[in-house]
Amino acid sequence: MICSVNATVCNGMSCLVPSSNYNEILSLALSTVLTVLLAMVMFSMGCNVEATKLWGHIKRPWGIFVGFLCQFGIMPLAAFLLSLAFQVQPIQAIAVMIMGCCPGGTGSNIISYWVDGDMDLSVSMTACSTILAMGMMPLCLFIYTKMWTDTDAIQIPYDSIGITLVTLLIPVGLGIYVKHKWPKKAKAILKVGSIAGAVLIAGIAVVGGVLYQSSWVISPSLWIIGVIYPAVGFGFGFLLARLVGQPYYRCRTIAIETGFQNSQLCSTIVQLSFSPEELEVMFSFPLIYSIFQMVFAALIIAGE
Numbered sequence: 091m092i093c094s095v096n097a098t099v100c101n102g103m104s105c106l107v108p109s110s111n112y113n114e115i116l117s118l119a120l121s122t123v124l125t126v127l128l129a130m131v132m133f134s135m136g137c138n139v140e141a142t143k144l145w146g147h148i149k150r151p152w153g154i155f156v157g158f159l160c161q162f163g164i165m166p167l168a169a170f171l172l173s174l175a176f177q178v179q180p181i182q183a184i185a186v187m188i189m190g191c192c193p194g195g196t197g198s199n200i201i202s203y204w205v206d207g208d209m210d211l212s213v214s215m216t217a218c219s220t221i222l223a224m225g226m227m228p229l230c231l232f233i234y235t236k237m238w239t240d241t242d243a244i245q246i247p248y249d250s251i252g253i254t255l256v257t258l259l260i261p262v263g264l265g266i267y268v269k270h271k272w273p274k275k276a277k278a279i280l281k282v283g284s285i286a287g288a289v290l291i292a293g294i295a296v297v298g299g300v301l302y303q304s305s306w307v308i309s310p311s312l313w314i315i316g317v318i319y320p321a322v323g324f325g326f327g328f329l330l331a332r333l334v335g336q337p338y339y340r341c342r343t344i345a346i347e348t349g350f351q352n353s354q355l356c357s358t359i360v361q362l363s364f365s366p367e368e369l370e371v372m373f374s375f376p377l378i379y380s381i382f383q384m385v386f387a388a389l390i391i392a393g394e
Contacts, residue, residue, distance in 0.1 A: 127286075128196060129257040134283020135199050135209065136265015137276035143210040144266070153208070153331070153340055157194075157215040158222065160327045160348040166190045166230040168322045176311040180238040181364070185372035186315060188244070188356050189379050191230040193219035193251075195352035196258050200287035201387045203280075207343035213262055215347045220255050224248060245362040250355055316378030320386050323349030342390070350387065353380040 147153060169190025173183035194216050202212035231244055269276040327348030331341040356376040364372065 129261045131283050131287040133261035133265045134279045136262035137269045137280045138209045139266050141266050147211050147214045153211045154218050156331050157344050157347050161219050162226045164326045170234045172315045181372050183238050185375040187235050188359050191227045192352045192356050193223035194347045198347050198350035201346050202343050204391045205342050208340045211343050250358045320349045320383040
């Protein structure tokens with residue numbers, strides 16, 4: 091028998107070959123490419139943001155405050171109650187809770203554009219929730235997950251949160267500048283970027299599903315939570331915004347910011363914090379959530 095050139099042990103008819111890290115390398119490469127593409131899309135979204143309106147939301151942050159209550163109040167509580175109601179495994183409940191404690195994703199800015207929402211509010215909410223997540227995520231996880239795990243075992247990737255901020259603030263800032271200097275060019279960039287953004291969101295979900303296809307065999311209860319949970323975020327986000335008197339276009343924006351979680355950040359936390367065996371039964375949830383949050387977002391767009 092001829093052993094493979096990368097075999098570490100050869101003994102008669104047996105060869106020991108190190109496990110392939112192909113998926114890990116491919117995941118890193120795709121993550122880098124997607125980060126660059128996302129920055130380019132956010133640059134185009136910035137071409138629809140006005141600096142004066144953005145600053146107005148920061149000075150009078152009623153919409154941001156409502157979004158904060160939804161993001162770090164309703165979503166973690168809903169994740170906790172759904173996990174208890176469907177009696178999922180503790181390790182799967184932790185995955186649901188991590189998703190519930192994540193800030194809004196930059197994909198929400200793309201969807202807000204497509205539903206004719208308040209882009210200035212959308213960008214300010216995403217930026218603020220991402221910054222606040224550095225403190226609110228550990229707090230919410232400490233409150234809700236201690237019945238299932240030692241909260242010290244969950245690693246918050248502050249570098250990933252920082253990268254999210256960079257890929258949001260810098261490109262959007264450049265887009266605002268382009269809109270101020272060259273309004274006609276900004277409109278053209280916005281049209282191309284909005285289409286590219288929709289394709290990018292779908293591409294991220296497809297890539298995740300292909301890379302981690304072994305995680306799809308899971309209990310039906312986790313699928314049901316994956317369907318219900320985004321709807322809870324969208325519905326309660328809209329309802330709470332409406333109750334405090336926000337106009338409809340801002341209610342839509344707050345609803346999207348609430349329901350459209352940063353599933354990539356959730357996936358990163360899960361990968362950093364748990365063993366490969368545990369990942370097999372919990373890593374699918376961020377993928378399931380990202381699929382159904384896009385389904386509901388598509389329904390909202392179709393209803394406009």
